[in-house]
Amino acid sequence: MKTYKNILRLCAVIICLASLNSCLSILEKPSSSDVTLDTIFSNRDYAESALYNIYYQLVPRGFPYTNGNYPENKSLQSQTQFSRSLLASITDECCNYRGATPGRYVNVAGFDAITASRNQEDSWAHRWPGIRAAWTFIKNIDKVPDEEIPDAEKTQMIAEAKALIALAYMDMLPRYAAMPIVDHPLGEGDATLLVQRSTLKETIDFILKLCEEAIPDLPDTYPSNMRGRVTKGVPLCIKSRTLLYAASPLFNSSASDMILDYDHPEFVCLEGYDKERWLKAAEAANDVLVWASTAGVSLITAADIAGGETDPKHNAYGYATSEKDNKEVILANKGYSSSNNGFGDGIFWTFSLRGMSVMLNIIKYFRKADASDQTWPTTLNEHRPFSEYTTKMNEMEPRFLQCVWPAGQAAPNFTKTGDYTKWPFGKIDDQMSASDMHGVGPMVKFCYNYSGELMKDWIVFRLAEFYLNYAEATAEYYGSADAKTPTGLYTAAQAVDVIRTRGGIRVLNAAEKADFHTQIVRERAVELFAEGHRWWDCKRWKIADDTFGGTLYTLRFVQNVAGSTATSYTEYYLAEHAEPRVWTKAMYFYPFPQEEVDKGYLVQNPGY
Amino acid sequence: MKNLINIYRILAVFFLGMAAIPLPAQEEGDKLTEEVPVRFDIQNRLSMTASVVTITAEELENVYDNDIADALAGRLPGLTVMQTSGGSTESSPTLYVRGRSSFNTASPLVFVDGLQSSLSGLMLSDIESISVLKDAAALSLYGQDGADGIIYVKTKRGVEGKPKVSVSVRHGWQQFTEKPEFVDAYTYATMYNEALSNDNGAWTQFYTDAQLDAYRSGDASTVAHYDLLYPNVNWYEKVLNKFAPETSAEASVSGGNKNIRYYVMGAFQDVRGLYKCVEKERDTNSNLDDQRFNFRINLDARISDIFDLKTNLSGQIRNQYRPNVGTSTLWKELLTTPANAFPVETEEGYGGNAYYTNPVADVLAQGWFNTHSRVVESSFTLGQNLDFILKGLRLEESIALYSLHQQKYRKARTYQQFEPYLDPTDAIAYNAYGTQTTDFTITNTGTSYNDMTNRLQEEVTARYGRKFGDQSIAASVSFHNDSYTITGLNQPLVTRGFAGRVGYGFDDRFFAEFDWSWYGKSAYAPSKNMGFFPAASLAYIIANNGADANVNFLKVRLSSGLSGMADLSTATNYYMYQQYWHSSAVGAQFGWAGTSxxxxxxxxxxxxxxASWETLFRSNAGIDARLFKNRLSLNADVFYDRRTGILVNANVPDYFGLLSDKNVGDGVVSNCGLDGAMSWSDRIGDFRYTLSGTFSFAHSHIVNMNEAPTLFAYQRQTGRSVGVSKRYVADGFYTSADEISALPSMLGEVTVGDVKYKDLNSDGRIDSDDATFDGDFFSTVPEISYGLRINLAWKGFDFEMGGYGFARRQIDMYNNATQAFSNGLYNVSAYAVANRWAYWPEKGIDTRDSATFPRLTLGSNTNNTVNSTLWFQDGSLFRINNITLGYTFDKRISSRLGAASLRLYLAVINPFVFDSVYGDAEYMASYPLMKTYKCGLNLNF
Structure with a gap:
């Protein structure tokens, strides 16, 4: 009996100790197959995927994302974060009238630092994940074994990543001026995460340095299935645009010329005018033109298009701004691998809810086909016969009809038929209310040969821009339209003439050469219409108070329907004020979000 | 052998356990000395220092709810029960213990006999008692599982004696508590015309006068094809029955001798839905049906002086059927399909059109969906009384398993619907929509994410208790390991740690206790996943007099300490401490379109x-009292909470370049309140009565949530109560175009009759800056919940009536049951018809002065539907949720049947509700709560 008891006791102890045994193992996550940094930089597929992610995040896209929905990682590649709007809709180029779209928000409320919904033209946060990914890529790509990716290719990939970082900074430069310089993946090994704004000069130098480092390692071209990647031309373009901004009056000035009083002039100007900046800008633009001539990049002419010579509408310009991968485009955002890339929604054909229409203010920059100026109605609300409108429209230069769709006519550049033949589809009547579409006509740029596709490339760099960059900088430096830089391919005037000739109007005459800056302003407004330049051009020339702060004008079309038959109506058009817009001097720069300022590293821009 | 004893002694010193404290004599079954289950122990109520409220089987005698959680509403102070939808088939109620002290987590965990489980697997006959653990002294033992409160259920066990058989059967008829009114075809058509006119700014008729006349007074003799072209269908009546049956039966046997005791129970419950389905055969019947079969075997065995054994085995097989259309979809259809949309049936088949599906056909013609689930819970506990080593020392080792398996099975077909119209020759023709399939397709939908869960728990406990003269010592320590696996989440969640208590008693008057746990979860970084949760508590019995005194008993309790709550669902990443890389679904595009x-x-x-868990610091003071010759009993607690470590977004600069997740524990919420219960019992001759009530109040205050700065103080959520949403302040309706141009709305296009809001920042327009947190705003979770109950008994009769109420609560009244023509589609609700803004003087319509609903419109009208004070209305209510009348037959009669007792009863569940909103303030626009009439009998042998 005693033995039995002892056995029981022994059992008790064993049970007890055995169960305590499990306490001693450490509590942790079981092993798993998670993807880590080391996995990514172990083979070609993963490493390429990491590189493509940088493209996805950093190449600007001016067409909006459908409905403003964000992709999974919330970092929009769109330059403008408007849902259903374009940057042009907050300039004097276009309006986007119906509904409380974010584009309209900027127009009615301006920017402020606190209400995020008002600042939807740009999100301060959205490029940084791409910049981080690029630095992480540059830091780790060497870990990939050579048999997976050879050294030469790694070097090229690093150059691509650097150019993309420069592109992101170039994109932020006119918005925010001086920025914090992030030059490595932050975190590991950093004593502090606090990166304050560098000066404007340092920011510009940082962009230029990245470009210089990238240029030697990049190819001139890619196979056709890799169009959209960074060529040698891209950092050259970044340099040209950055240096043009640096040379222009907004930045190239002393503290006393600032738009608003500000304690930190080093953040918003280069603290003194330096004429040499124009020369650098001219040379950088010339570098693009020189590179283009050797790399197979050139302006589209009528001869490049099958049947183009006979097209009365002279569609070389429409082709160059609409066709994917044409030889004039140096870099384009080629959309997402998804049909929701926003093109169809941003330029919405039925205009029942949204869409772009062109303002009367901007079409004054366009000329008639004979290069003389058109006369537009100046008396508000004066009823004028509709036929006069049609006549005036048909007198305009060819590029005009690649940008504007005259009311009551077939779309000038569509191959798609059906409902797309006439705007606004017989709905002109006196019941059009204040919320209906206004404008000279709908915008149809980017729609050459439009046949209903949902995907369009957004042009980031197009060769034509650099002719104009060159012309402007050269003329500013030498004070003459006939000057050229030591290595220049053209004189300033010749460069403009190249663009005018391609556009289908005659070259500059002597009087126009003498008033060259005015011609530059006009030519940029026309050639680069709606491509996202005017918002910055007017600011760098410091004329935004007039162009954006002035009154906007539009036309309105009225069709009095007698009875229900469409045959007996009288129609007329009239000029009137467009919706009032908010413009303040503070809007020369964008505010940093207040919550970022509160984190203690940023000094807010003036006026916010 | 000596070494062994020494090992035991060492262990014994390490593990201190709780002694059974001798107590002053009290009446049998008295609540003052009841046994209260606490974690790995049973404590006597008298010596308890913690705040735990308990309800016993006896008090649940008149509970006949199909879901036990429903029955707890208003019965336990500190516990708020919100019934969400009718019928146990659809959903269980939402529970809160002491309100919400976190903006992320809230629901208390449920433990059944020490095993984490759920209430829905239990039947009434299972339950010995249900306790709510409220303060730190009770919750600290649960580590990172305790801070939201614990509901602890103890199941019945056998007692020594002859076998006792208990049988209970009942049958019931369910009915709506409140059914929304249905708008008929004529009213719909007139309202449609009004909405169209409102949009056009001039009176415009979509429905002509002739059509309106036909809807109002037409019939088949005056209008050709009247039934097809002018349908007037009340979809509720077509789809829903007035009553639905339910049945349940439970039987148990218990008994035992000094070596073995048993409790064996079997139960069946079948609850049907309200849908009209004539077929009795399950093959084609698609009505709601919830069948449950439960069983339980609880055994206690004494093996030797040292060893004893306790096992529980229980299970449930549940078969739930519903029509092959989701219940929420069907209810949306019922509420939003206009009366004149189409006839129920045409000679071609079911009616329908391009915009709506036919609710009748959705129930009858689509087959059914079956969820079959099986739950097995079992536990096995081996105990050793080690008095031979150290008097009062006991060890227990438990292993417990919970397993749920669910299968989903669908028998589906599709139907075609037909829209009648007049062709050019004035004959009836049909547009057909959909495709008709005659045969059912049978699909086993397989298992999804949480269809299979397993929980394996192991626990080792040592207890020690001893009394030395006036003083007593009680201590225990336990090791707990819990591994929880969900299919689809292949990483089990492991919870592991130690917990213990040390109690000291003096003179049966003064008690002090220290509770602690050192617990961890595998979801956190290995070096940081263990937390220590201590709590200290005191109790002092001021008075403990005989039954004849006016102050029979008075005790005060104080406690303070920590408990935790692991929030593993708020952050995007489950393992918050690990950096993840993802692949984007959409990405960069290269080359010509589509190539790359x-x-x-x-x-x-x-x-x-x-990353870490939420930590709750809770202080509690309470009293328990018996007064006036034990007639008045009272307990009340006040508490103050401060919860830290609530997950919020990180606060790093944007240029850091990584998106911040909600995984930083910077959130802080304070919460305070009081809860208590009171009851008065007395007898007058043969007549006995009890009046009782409970009261719970909790008010929370967000101290920090890393909120971004706001331009205006009224937009700050910090400082408001948890769960309160930002609202626009409605300020009547726009009455003129001038008013609109003076105060335009950026929220949508507005016209007269649309909601006007207060321009809080005076910037001359209504936009997002005008939404505010500042006002008398409450969330849908009530700050006050209470219960009232009356029990009467006279000779063989017994009567109970009880209810619960909510106050300081607001609900969003804009939903499918109150909307009108969303985007031009959908029905118009009776609520909108009765309250709309309308001004058409030439038609004699002017409701401007009385309107509480904006003008009708066929557009989307985002201005009107934003969260505003127009829609958030007082959600206070009082619901009588139980009336029972029973009669227990005289022993002489029942013994003639061979029974020890026989009781018959009639009961009504949820008979009345009192509230101030349209419809039922507790559920909106979904399967309604059920009012159920029941009759049944209890039989004991």
Whole structure:
């Protein structure tokens, strides 16, 4: 009996100790197959995927994302974060009238630092994940074994990543001026995460340095299935645009010329005018033109298009701004691998809810086909016969009809038929209310040969821009339209003439050469219409108070329907004020979000 | 052998356990000395220092709810029960213990006999008692599982004696508590015309006068094809029965001798739905049906002086059927299909059109969906009384398993619906929509994410208790390991740690206790996943007099300490401390369109290596009292909470370049309140009565949530109560175009009759800056919940009536049951018809002065539907949720049947509700709560 008891006791102890045994193992996550940094930089597929992610995040896209929905990682590649709007809709180029779209928000409320919904033209946060990914890529790509990716290719990939970082900074430069310089993946090994704004000069130098480092390692071209990647031309373009901004009056000035009083002039100007900046800008633009001539990049002419010579509408310009991968485009955002890339929604054909229409203010920059100026109605609300409108429209230069769709006519550049033949589809009547579409006509740029596709490339760099960059900088430096830089391919005037000739109007005459800056302003407004330049051009020339702060004008079309038959109506058009817009001097720069300022590293821009 | 004893002694010193404290004599079954289950122990109520409220089987005698959680409403102070939808088939109620002290987590965990489980697997006959653990002294033992409160259920066990058989059967008829009114075809058509006119700014008729006349007074003799072209269908009546049956039966046997005791129970419950389905055969019947079979075997065995054994085995097989259309979809259809949309049936088949599906056909013609689930819970506990080593020492080792398996099975077909119209020759023709399939397709939908869960728990406990003269010592320590696996989440969640208590008693008057746990969860970084949760508590019995005194008993309790709550669902990443990389679904595009879309790998949300749990610091003071010759009993607690470590977004600069996740524990909420219960019992001759009530109040205050700065103080959520939403302040309706141009709305296009809001920042327009947190705003979770109950008994009769109420609560009244023509589609609700803004003087319509609903419109009208004070209305209510009348037959009669007792009863569940909103303030626009009439009998042998 005693033995039995002892056995029981022994059992008790064993049970007890055995169960305590499990306490001693450490509590942790079981092993798993998670993807880590080391996995990514172990083979070609993963490493390429990491590189493509940088493209996805950093190449600007001016067409909006459908409905403003964000992709999974919330970092929009769109330059403008408007849902259903374009940057042009907050300039004097276009309006986007119906509904409380974010584009309209900027127009009615301006920017402020606190209400995020008002600042939807740009999100301060959205490029940084791409910049981080690029630095992480540059830091780790060497870990990939050579048999997976050879050294030469790694070097090229690093150059691509650097150019993309420069592109992101170039994109932020006119918005925010001086920025914090992030030059490595932050975190590991950093004593502090606090990166304050560098000066404007340092920011510009940082962009230029990245470009210089990238240029030697990049190819001139890619196979056709890799169009959209960074060529040698891209950092050259970044340099040209950055240096043009640096040379222009907004930045190239002393503290006393600032738009608003500000304690930190080093953040918003280069603290003194330096004429040499124009020369650098001219040379950088010339570098693009020189590179283009050797790399197979050139302006589209009528001869490049099958049947183009006979097209009365002279569609070389429409082709160059609409066709994917044409030889004039140096870099384009080629959309997402998804049909929701926003093109169809941003330029919405039925205009029942949204869409772009062109303002009367901007079409004054366009000329008639004979290069003389058109006369537009100046008396508000004066009823004028509709036929006069049609006549005036048909007198305009060819590029005009690649940008504007005259009311009551077939779309000038569509191959798609059906409902797309006439705007606004017989709905002109006196019941059009204040919320209906206004404008000279709908915008149809980017729609050459439009046949209903949902995907369009957004042009980031197009060769034509650099002719104009060159012309402007050269003329500013030498004070003459006939000057050229030591290595220049053209004189300033010749460069403009190249663009005018391609556009289908005659070259500059002597009087126009003498008033060259005015011609530059006009030519940029026309050639680069709606491509996202005017918002910055007017600011760098410091004329935004007039162009954006002035009154906007539009036309309105009225069709009095007698009875229900469409045959007996009288129609007329009239000029009137467009919706009032908010413009303040503070809007020369964008505010940093207040919550970022509160984190203690940023000094807010003036006026916010 | 000696060494062994020494090992035991060492262990014994390490593990201190609780002694059974001798107590002053009290009446049998008295609540003052009841046994209260606490974690790995049973404590006597008298010596308890913690705040735990308990309800016993006896008090649940008149509970006949199909879901036990429903029955707890208003019965336990500190516990708020919100019934969400009718019928146990659809959903269980939402429970809160002491309100919400976190903006992320809230629901208390349920433990059944020490095993984490749920209430829905239990039947009434299972339950010995249900306790709510409220303060730190009770919750600290649960580590990271305790801070939201614990509901602890103890199941019945056998007692020594002859076998006792208990049988209970009942049958019931369910009915709506409140059914929304249905708008008829004529009213719909007139309202449609009004909405169209409102949009056009001039009176415009979509429905002509002739059509309106036909809807109002037409019939088949005056209008050709009247039934097809002028349908007037009340969809509720077509789809829903007035009553639905339910049945349940439970039987148990218990008994035992000194070596073995048993409790064996079997139960069946069948609850049907309200849908009209004539077929009795399950093959084609698609009505709601919830069948449950439960069983339980609880055994206690004494093996030797040292060893004893306790096992529980229980299970449930549940078969739930519903029509092959989701219940929420069907209810949306019922509420939003206009009366004149189409006839129920045409000669071709079911009616229908391009915009609506036919609710009748959705129930009858689509087959059914079956969810079959099986739950097995079992536990096995081996105990050793080690008095031979150290008097009062006991060890227990338990292993417990919970397993749920669910299968989903669908028998589906599709139907065609037909829209009648007049062709050019004035004959009836049909547009057909959909496709008709005659045969059912049978699909086993397989298992999804949480269809299979397993929980394995192991626990080792040592207890020691001893009394030395006036003083007593009680202590226990336990090791707990819990491994929880969900299919689809292949990483089990492991919870592991130690917990213990040390109690000291003096003179049966003064008690002090220290409770602690050192617990961890595998979801956190290995070096930081263990937390220590201590709590200290005191109790002092001021008075403990005989039954004849006016102050029979008075005790005060004080406690303070920590408990935790692991919030593993708020952050995007389950393992918050690990950096993840993801592949984007959409990515960069190269080359000509479509040739080369590339996905991208990107660093996912920023990991937080320090991610941790919520910590609740709760202080509690309470009293328990018996007064006036034991007639008045009272307990009340006040508490103050401060919860830290609530997950919020990180606060790193944007240029850091990683998106921040909600994984940083910077959130802080304070919460305070009081809860208590009171009851008065007395007898007058043969007549006995009890009046009782409970009261719970909790008010929370967000101290920090890393909120971004706001331009205006009224937009700050910090400082408001948890769950309160930002609202626009409605200020009547726009009455003129001038008013609109003076105060335009950026929220949508507005016209007269649309909601006007207060321009809080005076900037001359209504936009997002005008939404505010500042006002008498409450969330849908009530700050006050209470219960009232009356029990009467006279000779063989017994009567109970009880109810619960909510106050300081607001609900959003804009939903499918109150909407009108969303985007031009949908029905118009009776609520909208009765309250709309309308002004058409030439038609004699002017409701401007009385309107509480904006003008009708066929557009989307985002201005009107934003969260505003127009829609958030007082959600206070009082619901009588139980009336029972029973009669127990005289022993002489029942013994003639061979029974020890026989009781018959009639009961009504949820008979009345008192509230101030349209419809039922507790559920909106979904399967309604059920009012159920029941009759049944209890038989004991």
């Amino acid at each position: 879309g590339k996905s991208g790998l990107f660093e996912y949300y920023q990991a937080n290596p320090d």
